[in-house]
Amino acid sequence: MLELIPRNPSYMKGYKEYCQEFWDNNITWFKPTNPINIDANWFERTADWYSKKEKGLIQGCAKSFHYWAVDDDKFIGEFQLRPELDDELMMGIGSVGYSVRVSEWGKGYGKEILKQGLEIAKEFHLERVLLTINDDNVVSSHICEMCGGRLMDKVTVETEDEGVHVKRRYWIYL
Numbered sequence: 569m570l571e572l573i574p575r576n577p578s579y580m581k582g583y584k585e586y587c588q589e590f591w592d593n594n595i596t597w598f599k600p601t602n603p604i605n606i607d608a609n610w611f612e613r614t615a616d617w618y619s620k621k622e623k624g625l626i627q628g629c630a631k632s633f634h635y636w637a638v639d640d641d642k643f644i645g646e647f648q649l650r651p652e653l654d655d656e657l658m659m660g661i662g663s664v665g666y667s668v669r670v671s672e673w674g675k676g677y678g679k680e681i682l683k684q685g686l687e688i689a690k691e692f693h694l695e696r697v698l699l700t701i702n703d704d705n706v707v708s709s710h711i712c713e714m715c716g717g718r719l720m721d722k723v724t725v726e727t728e729d730e731g732v733h734v735k736r737r738y739w740i741y742l
């Protein structure tokens with residue numbers, strides 16, 4: 569059964585495999601940690617950084633909460649919540665990020681992660697969350713719409729990984 573849990577060192581092997589799958593397949597619209605940087609001490613080395621990020625104490629980084637999606641002992645994906653939207657997030661990565669490791673695509677995990685993530689967002693007493701989705705990412709737009717996403721608009725933006733592209737901006741009311 570899929571669940572969203574706080575980052576947990578016992579899933580490090582699966583987390584590294586998940587990152588590797590994204591980098592090997594060059595998925596431009598979602599880049600997790602570069603697996604080259606994940607060594608035996610990575611979890612401990614980054615724990616303080618993630619904890620500061622949740623408190624909004626990292627300069628230049630939005631306040632952000634990271635959850636890992638696991639199914640029993642298998643690492644499946646991630647859910648990220650940025651509860652405080654600002655202009656940069658509105659035009660950039662929005663309030664929510666979610667992903668499934670490439671080898672587990674098409675099994676219903678993506679929709680389940682977003683559904684469970686929205687329940688977490690409710691616990692933050694948010695009225696709505698913003699998802700920004702590359703116009704070519706039809707699967708994510710489909711999942712977002714299944715979870716109640718209402719298209720606000722489409723904007724053209726440029727990012728390092730995706731170049732100049734059109735982004736759909738969806739609100740999901742909680």
Ligand SMILES: CC(C)(COP(=O)(O)OP(=O)(O)OC[C@H]1O[C@@H](n2cnc3c(N)ncnc32)[C@H](O)[C@@H]1OP(=O)(O)O)[C@@H](O)C(=O)NCCC(=O)NCCS
Pocket residue numbers: 595597598665666667668669672673674675676677678679680699700701702705706707708710711
């Ligand atoms: C987007 C992502 C999370 C989807 O995960 P997933 O586990 O494969 O998705 P699911 O299996 O839950 O759902 C796929 C849905 O899309 C549908 N789908 C699959 N391929 C599709 C396609 N080419 N076109 C349209 N719909 C498609 C499936 O039929 C299913 O819908 P249904 O329940 O109505 O049948 C995954 O592809 C991913 O991690 N992508 C990279 C990260 C990313 O894009 N995150 C979102 C950023 S906004």
